[in-house]
Amino acid sequence: MSSVRNKANGRIAALQSLLCVGLDSDIEKIPAIFFRYENPVVEFNRAVIRATSDVAVAYKLNTAFYEARGIAGLSDMEKTLSLIPDACMTIADAKRADIGNTSKMYAQAFFDHWSFDALTVAPYMGFDSLEPFFAYEDKLLFVLCLTSNEGSADFEELVMESGTPLYRSVLGKVASWSRNGNGGVVVGATKSALLADIRHSAPDLFLLIPGVGAQGGSLADAVHYGVDSNRQSALINVSRALIYPAASDGGSFASIDDYERAVAVEAVKIHDEMMRAL
Secondary structure, eight states, X not given: OOHHHXXXXXXXXXXXXXXXXXXXXXXXXXXXXXXGSSOHHHHHHHHHHHHHTTTOSEEEEETHHHHTTHHHHHHHHHHHHHHSOTTSEEEEEEEEOOSHHHHHHHHIIIIIISOOSEEEEOOTTOXXXXXXXXXXXXXXXXXXXXXXXTTHHHHTTOBOTTSSBHHHHHHHHHHHHOOTTXXXXXXXGGGHHHHHHHHHHOTTSEEEEOOBSTTOBOHHHHHHHHSOTTSOSEEEEEOHHHHSOGGGTTTOOSSHHHHHHHHHHHHHHHHHHHHHHO
16 A cells, blocks of 8 residues: 555544645735745745644645745745655645656656655546556555536536546546555545545545635535545645634734644644544
8 A cells, every 4th residue: 555645544543633734825825924034935834834733634735836936936845845744744736747758757856856745636638647647656646536616517527428427437547547545536625415425436545625614615524425434545625724814814913923823723623623523
């Protein structure tokens, strides 16, 4: 079994948590107190990690928030990776995939150069575009399946001639492509009515579930329907609702300690709700 999957499931069992903290660190939203430092994004991420590491299983870096700032942003991403505890899974939310030789370079970038534990990828160019990622048998691949955005209906939920929606075809393909248990799918918490069926159809896949919090998905449903028979193999991502607590509007925190306390309170609330659902 994938060593990354084992690491994540071990931490899920130890903490009774499915929390994945989304480090969607927007330079325009982080509290003003962090701009006292030379590198505000890294200090912001450091504070989030300190405030959540007791209850977090994983950290997901949406690479767009780093790539948008060029070399400086990529440097911040790399520095942030070094701050995440080894016991926690690191996910690059990059949604990559291309023809085989290009995907091979993407895989090397995220798994060899930056040493992320997991990566999000897009399925619609087929197996040859994803095979270079699945070749990393000790990592985890989260393939976009049924996402939380409204536009998922444009393609993912289209019913094919066979009578089944496209996302179910993706689900079956990922199950067949998985090596050493390294296959997973992204399923939005806003699709909770379909989550139970997806888990039933793919009992051995690892689920990454965004859409809780700012997007309105049910945390309790995501826990209840997302976990496998061992009450593991699922992560529920929370980003904006956790890392931008209400007092951050206008940068009103008096200190970084105050900010960390506010984030920690939210993280514990989320963790407690997860424990009750598990």
